[in-house]
Amino acid sequence: MKGEPIVILLVEDDEGHAEIVRRNFELCRLANRLIHVADGQAALDYLNQQNEFSDPAKSPRPGVILLDLRLPKVDGLEVLKIVKADPKLRTIPVVILTTSSAETDMVRAYNSHANSYLVKPVDFTQFTQLMETFGYYWLAWNQYPL
Numbered sequence: 001m002k003g004e005p006i007v008i009l010l011v012e013d014d015e016g017h018a019e020i021v022r023r024n025f026e027l028c029r030l031a032n033r034l035i036h037v038a039d040g041q042a043a044l045d046y047l048n049q050q051n052e053f054s055d056p057a058k059s060p061r062p063g064v065i066l067l068d069l070r071l072p073k074v075d076g077l078e079v080l081k082i083v084k085a086d087p088k089l090r091t092i093p094v095v096i097l098t099t100s101s102a103e104t105d106m107v108r109a110y111n112s113h114a115n116s117y118l119v120k121p122v123d124f125t126q127f128t129q130l131m132e133t134f135g136y137y138w139l140a141w142n143q144y145p146l
Contacts, residue, residue, distance in 0.1 A: 006063035006139055010036045011043040011079065012097070013071050017120065017127075021066065021097075024131035032139050035062065040074025043067070044082060047089055062092055064138050067114075069098040069105060077108055084113040095138065 008025075012018045018036050025034060037043050043065075046053040053059040065083065069076035076096070083089045093115040098105070101119045109117050118134065121127045 006032045007060050008032055008034045008139070009043065009046060009062035009065045010034055011038075011040065011065065011067045011071065011076065012036065013038045013068060017068075020124070020127055021131055024128050025135055027132075032063075033060075035059075038072075040071040040076060040079045042073075043071075043079050044074060047083065047092075065092055065094045066097045066134075067094055069096060069100055069109070077105075077112060080109065080112045080114055093138070095134070097134075 010018060010021055012021070015038075018038075022034055022036070025032060035046065037046055042053075045051045046059055047062075049056055049059050067076050067079060071079070076098070080094055080096070083092065083094055090113070094113075095116040095118060096109045096114050097118050097120060099120050106117050118130060121130060
């Protein structure tokens with residue numbers, strides 16, 4: 001619904017990277033709710049409202065998923081494939097946010113219907129700029145249907 005905060009599901013096992021994302025969204029004053037899970041199985045549990053995420057009030061449907069590729073338990077590419085194969089979930093935009101700039105990873109992600117592929121810069125300032133640009137594009141400028 002227009003004007004309401006967008007729930008962002010951040011699937012990231014590196015706490016430092018998750019903190020950079022969280023702080024940047026706060027600094028940019030993007031009025032969105034960030035939910036962080038640290039592995040692929042937790043992401044699937046959240047999306048299917050299972051186990052610790054069974055309460056729909058505490059596990060609202062995300063408007064966008066920020067997904068790392070290298071994850072414990074269930075790999076990010078497998079999470080992407082499961083999300084895009086599920087009729088209830090496939091319309092959620094999935095943005096890959098990873099350290100891998102390997103062509104094979106990019107091809108596999110886009111072949112699995114990723115909506116975007118972003119490589120995390122090593123430089124803190126560049127990572128912060130990337131998150132700011134992401135925030136404005138996906139959370140402020142991009143249009144979602146009612």
